[in-house]
Amino acid sequence: MAQSETVVRILDTAEVLFAEKGFAETSLRTITSKAKVNLAAVNYHFGSKKALIQAVFARYLDPFCEEFNAQLEVLERRPSLTLEDLLETLARTTLSIPAQKGSLSIFMRLLGLAYTQAQGHMRRYLQQHYGKAFNRFAQLLKNATPELPDAERFWRLHFMLGSVVFTLSSLDALKDIAASDYDEKIRVKDLVARFLPVVTAAMHAPVPPQPPRMAETAA
Known part of the structure; x- marks a missing residue:
């Protein structure tokens, strides 16, 4: 369903302010002032600040998960799957969605904030609405890396995701450094081509060496 101009303006303004100032530090009045709408419009369309934050994420993650689930279904039908194929699919899908909506770097900053700020409702929301796609990806990752202990795979996955969020959220600054220090004009797809072999x-x-388990240290 097409969103009204007012809804789009509120979402556009909210995502930029949340990324710049943080969720707790950005008030609804700041958003409405910047978006040039009244507070009643936010309450009418979203109902609460929490719902507005969730709507900002849904605008990116709904189309992402729809496409990602379709791609994962294709991968699941393969008789064999390499880690390279799986990560390339994740990267390609990530780049295909936010570019249609706005800035990839802004969304990545928001994603990082959802886990670093005290936003328990966001973590629950992300798990409830998008956990299925993540769990499917995690299972395929396990199939592609059977040599890794489960705990080690957990850490490496989150190291990887943290690197992705940091790199893409600071994309503009990295492009400037590459241009000024190394005379390189970097496109996002060029960055991904460099990033995938490293990951x-x-x-x-x-x-x-694996750390001792809790039961072992308690003995």
């Missing part, structure tokens, strides 16, 4: 190698790195 793949990290996932395939030798397993370090």
Whole structure:
């Protein structure tokens, strides 16, 4: 369903302000003032600040998960799957969606904030609405890296995701550095082409000594 001009203006303004100032630090009055709408419009269309935050994420994640689930279904039908194919699919899908809506770097900053700020409702919301796609990806990742212990795979996955969020959220600054220091004009797809081999190698790195389990330390 097409969104009204007022809804789009509120969402556009909210996502920029949330990314710049944080969720807790951005008031609804700041958003309405910047978007040139009254507070009643936000309450009417969203009902609460929490619902507005969730709507900002849904605008990106709904189309992403629809496309990602379709791509995962294709991968699940393959008799064999490499880690490289899986990560390339994730990267391609990530780049295909936010570009239609707005800035990829803004969304990545928002995603990082959802996990670093005290936004428990966001973590619950993301798990409830998008956990299925993540769990399917995690299962395919396990199939592609059977040599990794489950706990090690968990950490490496989150190291990888953290690197993706940091790199793409600081994309403009990195482009400027590449241009001024190395005379390179970097496009996002060029960055991904460099990033994927590094991430793949990290996932395939030798397993370090594993820390003791809780039961062992308690004994």
